[in-house]
Amino acid sequence: MEDDKKILEDKGFNLQGQVVFENYSGPDWTNKTMDILLQKARIMCSDEVELYFAGVDVTSVHLYNPRIELEALHTILSFLDKALCSGYHTINGILHTLRELSIKLIQELGDKIRLETIIVTNYSCDKERYLLQWGKSKGVRSKLQVAYVEGAGRGAIATEDLKVGDIALEIPVSAIISEELVHESDMFPILEKIDGISLETMMLLWSMKEKHNPDSKFKLYFDALPECLYTFISCPIDIDRVHATGLSFGVNAIMALDGTLLLEETVQAKEHLRTQYDELFPALCNDHPGIFPTELYTWDQFLWACELWYSNGMKVMFTDGKLQTCLVPIAGFLNHSLCPHILHYGKVDSATNSLRFPLSRPCNAGEQCYLSYGKFSSSHLVTFYGFLPQGENPYDVMPLDIDATITDCSKDCCPLSSWTNHMENLETELEILEALRSTFEDMLETLGETDLDDRSTSWDVKLAMEFKDQQRRIVSSIVTSCYYGCKLLEDELLKK
Numbered sequence: 001m002e003d004d005k006k007i008l009e010d011k012g013f014n015l016q017g018q019v020v021f022e023n024y025s026g027p028d029w030t031n032k033t034m035d036i037l038l039q040k041a042r043i044m045c046s047d048e049v050e051l052y053f054a055g056v057d058v059t060s061v062h063l064y065n066p067r068i069e070l071e072a073l074h075t076i077l078s079f080l081d082k083a084l085c086s087g088y089h090t091i092n093g094i095l096h097t098l099r100e101l102s103i104k105l106i107q108e109l110g111d112k113i114r115l116e117t118i119i120v121t122n123y124s125c126d127k128e129r130y131l132l133q134w135g136k137s138k139g140v141r142s143k144l145q146v147a148y149v150e151g152a153g154r155g156a157i158a159t160e161d162l163k164v165g166d167i168a169l170e171i172p173v174s175a176i177i178s179e180e181l182v183h184e185s186d187m188f189p190i191l192e193k194i195d196g197i198s199l200e201t202m203m204l205l206w207s208m209k210e211k212h213n214p215d216s217k218f219k220l221y222f223d224a225l226p227e228c229l230y231t232f233i234s235c236p237i238d239i240d241r242v243h244a245t246g247l248s249f250g251v252n253a254i255m256a257l258d259g260t261l262l263l264e265e266t267v268q269a270k271e272h273l274r275t276q277y278d279e280l281f282p283a284l285c286n287d288h289p290g291i292f293p294t295e296l297y298t299w300d301q302f303l304w305a306c307e308l309w310y311s312n313g314m315k316v317m318f319t320d321g322k323l324q325t326c327l328v329p330i331a332g333f334l335n336h337s338l339c340p341h342i343l344h345y346g347k348v349d350s351a352t353n354s355l356r357f358p359l360s361r362p363c364n365a366g367e368q369c370y371l372s373y374g375k376f377s378s379s380h381l382v383t384f385y386g387f388l389p390q391g392e393n394p395y396d397v398m399p400l401d402i403d404a405t406i407t408d409c410s411k412d413c414c415p416l417s418s419w420t421n422h423m424e425n426l427e428t429e430l431e432i433l434e435a436l437r438s439t440f441e442d443m444l445e446t447l448g449e450t451d452l453d454d455r456s457t458s459w460d461v462k463l464a465m466e467f468k469d470q471q472r473r474i475v476s477s478i479v480t481s482c483y484y485g486c487k488l489l490e491d492e493l494l495k496k
């Protein structure tokens with residue numbers, strides 16, 4: 001927030017929340033004004049990391065990821081809508097023109113980034129249809145239907161042309177799986193006595209049993225979940241492994257991750273879960289066999305539930321201000337995209353007591369409607385969701401240990417002429433860039449070559465190899481940038 005403020009001030013923007021429409025003349029007035037609004041909105045919509053990477057050129061459209069562009073346009077649209085509602089009639093015409101332009105820009109952005117969805121027609125969607133019918137009977141309103149889509153299991157498809165602001169889906173609170181259910185269950189009095197147990201773990205244990213309850217209110221929800229998460233067989237759309245995450249990677253996939261940081265991440269995450277499981281079981285089954293039947297609380301079932309909650313859990317803010325991780329039937333069919341249709345969701349609307357999923361960009365009938373799961377790196381998406389998003393992920397991270405022993409000239413050098421100072425700075429930069437190049441070259445070597453013959457048909461090995469390929473491409477482009485950076489600096493130093 002402080003960074004946002006500073007950059008806005010540096011760029012000469014007014015921080016009091018007021019927007020001054022400068023008196024541009026000529027036909028380009030609307031475009032120029034929109035440009036200024038966009039520059040401001042891009043900064044407001046960027047977080048600390050995004051601002052850091054955008055650097056001095058924060059307002060340039062080229063450095064921005066489409067999600068920020070969409071957020072920025074959407075912020076402007078909301079601002080214009082609010083202004084129009086507040087009834088400053090003298091400038092209504094201007095506001096309407098700007099509003100039309102922002103809608104047009106959102107549409108154009110959507111056209112640029114549209115992902116092709118291939119619907120797989122030879123799979124029955126009966127269970128999903130039953131769930132939708134159940135939803136309707138519980139007051140769910142939906143402009144989406146469910147279909148199998150290539151590469152992602154099920155997906156939500158728009159049944160009609162949806163505009164910005166339309167509500168694609170509305171789920172009443174009574175149809176959401178939340179903590180309330182565990183509180184009402186017979187396991188709560190036992191679980192609440194366990195030191196340090198979180199409500200999320202309680203929900204997880206509740207869902208492991210509820211999934212087998214023939215009288216469950218959420219039976220159709222559990223029935224529509226993929227049966228088996230550990231099918232490492234070849235399957236064109238990997239239906240059976242939807243919700244299987246990096247946590248169920250087999251030995252070959254783990255081996256394929258060698259040289260990547262994801263290896264450590266998945267191993268550690270799994271170890272953490274195993275410890276958590278061992279702390280609870282078999283003790284709970286032994287002490288309360290009626291409530292925790294041994295056959296429902298195996299390690300495999302525990303891992304299944306963890307994967308379900310990681311890949312389908314949604315943070316919901318209820319009207320009392322409490323934030324809970326919930327399972328939201330039907331909304332759980334929405335897949336993730338780096339520039340989704342639905343950006344803002346998760347807060348229960350107090351007027352309707354429902355969770356609404358409004359569109360931030362249009363979605364045509366027949367098109368897959370995407371949600372944002374959050375600003376996650378590819379390694380996080382692989383570990384906790386079991387997929388790699390299409391396109392370049394601006395949230396990918398590459399943690400680095402920087403050796404702080406590289407000479408810092410600025411501290412102990414005596415005052416120098418500006419030319420000498422400039423040259424010394426260049427030398428330091430060259431030294432740093434060379435050190436970075438060598439670090440990334442080592443990393444590239446550790447990642448090794450792709451052995452195409454090794455590509456197995458199992459989903460986990462394929463995913464691990466894809467991830468490694470992607471890491472290799474990122475590291476290799478960093479090495480190339482460092483190489484050209486060094487060359488530029490060397491040329492500059494030769495002018496000495």
Ligand SMILES: C[S@@+](CC[C@H](N)C(=O)[O-])C[C@H]1O[C@@H](n2cnc3c(N)ncnc32)[C@H](O)[C@@H]1O
Pocket residue numbers: 151152153154155241242243244311312331332333334335336337384385386387388389390
């Ligand atoms: C909330 S569910 C979404 C619906 C899911 N496709 C299904 O069939 O139930 C999350 C899971 O969907 C899959 N998924 C979501 N977005 C995806 C994407 N962009 N590409 C591939 N798989 C995706 C992953 O398996 C993820 O764990």
